[in-house]
Amino acid sequence: MNPFRRVLTWAVVRLGGLRVIRVIANVFELKTGKNGHLGFPFIKRRRRHGVQILVYHRVNDEKDLIFPGIPTKAFAEQMEYVAEHYTVCSLSETVQRIQSEDLPAELLTITFDDGYRDNYENAFPILTRLGLPATIFLATDAIDSGRTLWHDRVFHALRESRASALEKFGDKGQTYPLNTPAERRHALAQVLKFLWSLEDRDKCLWIERLFQELRVGDSVSREGLMLSWDDIRAMSEHRISFGAHTVTHPILSKIPPRRVRQEILESKEIIEANLKTQVKHFAYPVGRREDFTDAVKKQLRDAAFDCAVTTIFGSNDSQQDLFELRRATPWDEDVDSFALRLSYFKFVSC
Ligand SMILES: [Zn+2]
Structure with missing residues (x-):
């Protein structure tokens, strides 16, 4: 972040601006028309609250220049902030609350995609210390196999x-x-x-x-990049639950229906066999609007999933399609920007 924005963010938060923005986001929302454009007078009184679902991938201090994870210290600060200021609930509870239209202000759910081992090494101890639940979506082919997605x-x-x-x-x-x-x-x-x-x-x-x-060798095997079943079982003893994210991480709108079915069912069955518990949650690989179809959603319902998460930006109110749950990626590392952005997300979505 550039130094000017960092100082501005710091000043807004320290001078009580964050509290004001949180109150505004809880009481008002942006007024948008059917076409998605802003409508005068731009804000309106909030009619209902929505749950925000965060999506993380990697948490580590490797400083990878190609696919950087969030540093462990930054992740810890973000989790300490949400533990103090939000009601953090599991994805199962979020689904129940959406169904029963019981969504208080500042409800939040934490998710991770793919199943990287640093989720166990670095994120899990922080989540456990703070008593926070989270859901990790596993692409099962890479779990405990040394194979890479x-x-x-x-x-x-x-x-x-x-x-x-x-x-x-x-x-x-x-x-x-x-x-x-x-x-x-x-x-x-x-x-x-x-x-x-x-x-x-x-x-x-x-x-x-x-x-x-x-001119790079094609045999890419990175032992220890992804979670093992022992890691997964250890986390499942605590407040970490697991969802399916296909077997090989294909974009589901780009493969034939028969393979969609196989990717969905096989990943579900593998996790259930290893954890001896039912898997009810699914995350679409890549997860943009164009990466899944109504036919894919139907296949998930037929396979007895009760929700699916996307990477489409936004919050989820009681009207939200449970097979198109919105999520947001908190890219900001410093906790002040993270806190401001969470309230901003809420203000501009629902
Ligand atoms: Zn993924």
Whole structure:
């Protein structure tokens, strides 16, 4: 964050601005019309509250330049803030509260996607110390196997390559320089955007091509990157629950219905067999509006899931479709910005 914004944020919080913003967000909401545009006089009295669901991926101090996790200390400060100022409830309780229209102000749920081992090493002790519940969504193929999910292979290629550029890549044949960490992150963002747009078979072919172009060995095995079943069982003894996130993390709108069914059911069955408990929650891989369909939602209902979370930004009020729950990623590391942004999220969503 630039120093000016950091000082401004610090001053707003220290001078009581955060308290004012929290009160405003709890009493008022943005007034938007059916087309989503702001309507005069821009704010209106809040009619109902919504639950905010946070999504994290990695929590560590590795300072990875390609796919950085949130530092452990920053995560601890964020969790201390929500423990003090929010009612933090499990995803199961959130679903029940949405169904029974019992949503108090400042309700919050914590989730993690994919199942990285640092969730156990770094996040779990903090959550346990504070008595906070959380849900971790597992892509089961990578759990306890040493295998890596496809996006981790893409991160690996861009992290390890010694090439100075990725030449003529994607449908527009673009060239991306790779001389600085910022250039590599830009290339990664563009490569992911392209891969997300492809049917699954084409995506796999382009990932192979990426490894060839970047002259990186294709055997990506990172022992210890993902959780083991022992880690998962240990956490499940506490307030950590687990949801399904498919087997191989495909984009469900880009694979045939038969494979959707297999990815959904198999991941559910594997977790249930290992934990001896029913799995009721699902997270769509990538999770944008275009990454799942009504047919996918129906398959989840048929498989006895009771909710599915997206990465579509927003809060969830009692009208929210339980198979399209909104989430927000708290990118801010410093706790003042995190606190302000949480209240801002609430003000601009529901
Ligand atoms: Zn994921």
